[in-house]
Amino acid sequence: MNQSGYITDKLSKLGYRLTPQRMMILSVIENSDNHISAEEIHTQIVAKYPNVNISTVYRTLELLKRLSLVTEINLGGGQVRYHPANKGHHHHLICQECGTIIDLDESALAPLKDTLLREYKFIADLRHLAIFGRCVNCQR
Amino acid sequence: MNQSGYITDKLSKLGYRLTPQRMMILSVIENSDNHISAEEIHTQIVAKYPNVNISTVYRTLELLKRLSLVTEINLGGGQVRYHPANKGHHHHLICQECGTIIDLDESALAPLKDTLLREYKFIADLRHLAIFGRCVNCQR
DNA sequence: ATTCTAGTTGAAACTAATTGCGATTACAAA
DNA sequence: TTTGTAATCGCAATTAGTTTCAACTAGAAT
Known part of the structure; x- marks a missing residue:
């Protein structure tokens, strides 16, 4: 060991x-x-x-x-x-209706990170986020 | 009552x-x-x-x-x-070092919401988010 | 090899939140 | 007004996670 x-x-x-x-x-x-x-x-x-x-x-x-x-x-x-x-950063879109989880590359949040840094001088820790909502199959 | x-x-x-x-x-x-x-x-x-x-x-x-x-x-x-x-949506930037909380208007996350809808057809619930990180005073 | 001690651990108590279940009740229908 | 019942409640048990504190130990210093 x-x-x-x-x-x-x-x-x-x-x-x-x-x-x-x-x-x-x-x-x-x-x-x-x-x-x-x-x-x-x-x-x-x-x-x-x-x-x-x-x-x-x-x-x-x-x-x-x-x-x-x-x-x-x-x-x-x-x-x-x-x-x-160190195994790579990514995010998840989680459907609150059916539970489906869509994986998202780190880059999807890069624009937000940049905006927060530029406008608020805030270094956001956006390495592993869960975003809840509704997937395409569960929208009414 | x-x-x-x-x-x-x-x-x-x-x-x-x-x-x-x-x-x-x-x-x-x-x-x-x-x-x-x-x-x-x-x-x-x-x-x-x-x-x-x-x-x-x-x-x-x-x-x-x-x-x-x-x-x-x-x-x-x-x-x-x-x-x-119904009292309005907003977000918070929370400094993990000093605890300072910066309030953020809902609009700050509108671009992200749009991107997720366009690219993943996912309706994200981004009405009240806490984003952790480091404020301008606590960056080394 | 032995000693020292700050860092670490196990055990038990505690906190925030959830769940199962029998008892209660708001409110629609008689 | 009374009745019926599904929704809701209180209570106690449970779960996930944190904290306190005395006992232990990894690893540096002798």
């Missing part, structure tokens, strides 16, 4: 401790290809290492968010989900 | 029951000039009418959301906040 990835290296360089719990959590996040919840991370870890507390998972995610190493998103399923920031 | 407002009228016309609990909740929402939380609504009501349960407040807010009579927003304070939809 020493295959260090991008996030692990970053944490180490920044002087954070690499505890076994953190290594496990980082490994699960880096090896998941879609958005994963805290609960799912915890379940995967507990299977092999029953002594990891869910609050440690939340605390690690909090740390990774603060360091911009993961982005979080609320897709409307009652749980916040996480994604490694 | 029968001064019916805009939301009350709407609910009535749609065939929803006007229970005393609902009337109280609607009155508090319509008379609050800024964003209010479920907890705050409940506290205000309980002062005069101690038998209203907090879950009724949440359920009423859920209904009003579904009917687009209120918009909700997460300003980052650990509670979701609510605003009557």
Whole structure:
């Protein structure tokens, strides 16, 4: 369990401790290809290492968010989900009627980001947004 | 306690029951000039009418959301906040460093809304957005 | 190898919000 | 005015996430 990835290296360089719990959590996040919840991370870890507390998972995610190493998103399923920031940014259009999710490239929000910077001198964190509404099939 | 407002009228016309609990909740929402939380609504009501349960407040807010009579927003304070939809739409830029909140007119997101409609035929609900980032004073 | 200590963890308590269910009630129809 | 019933409510349990605090430990310093 020493295959260090991008996030692990970053944490180490920044002087954070690499505890076994953190290594496990980082490994699960880096090896998941879609958005994963805290609960799912915890379940995967507990299977092999029953002594990891869910609050440690939340605390690690909090740390990774603060360091911009993961982005979080609320897709409307009652749980916040996480994604490694270095695996590319994107957004989601979520239909509130049928639940369909349309993926959107980061570039779709670039004009908005530019406008906010120009007019308000505000650097918006628009790396992973969920936009709710109605898809083409659910419009009345 | 029968001064019916805009939301009350709407609910009535749609065939929803006007229970005393609902009337109280609607009155508090319509008379609050800024964003209010479920907890705050409940506290205000309980002062005069101690038998209203907090879950009724949440359920009423859920209904009003579904009917687009209120918009909700997460300003980052650990509670979701609510605003009557008929009192005008707007957005907020929230600085994650100092907490400053810059208010934004609805029109700021009109170009994005148009793009999503044109390119994805998606009707985005962009009536009350919180955009996190860094304000001009907190940029390094 | 041993010691030191700030960073980290587990456990339990707590907060915001949601849900299941039996009891209550607004209001339409008799 | 009374009745019937689906909508609504209160209560208690549940879920997702956060916080507090005492105990533990990674990793630097000796």
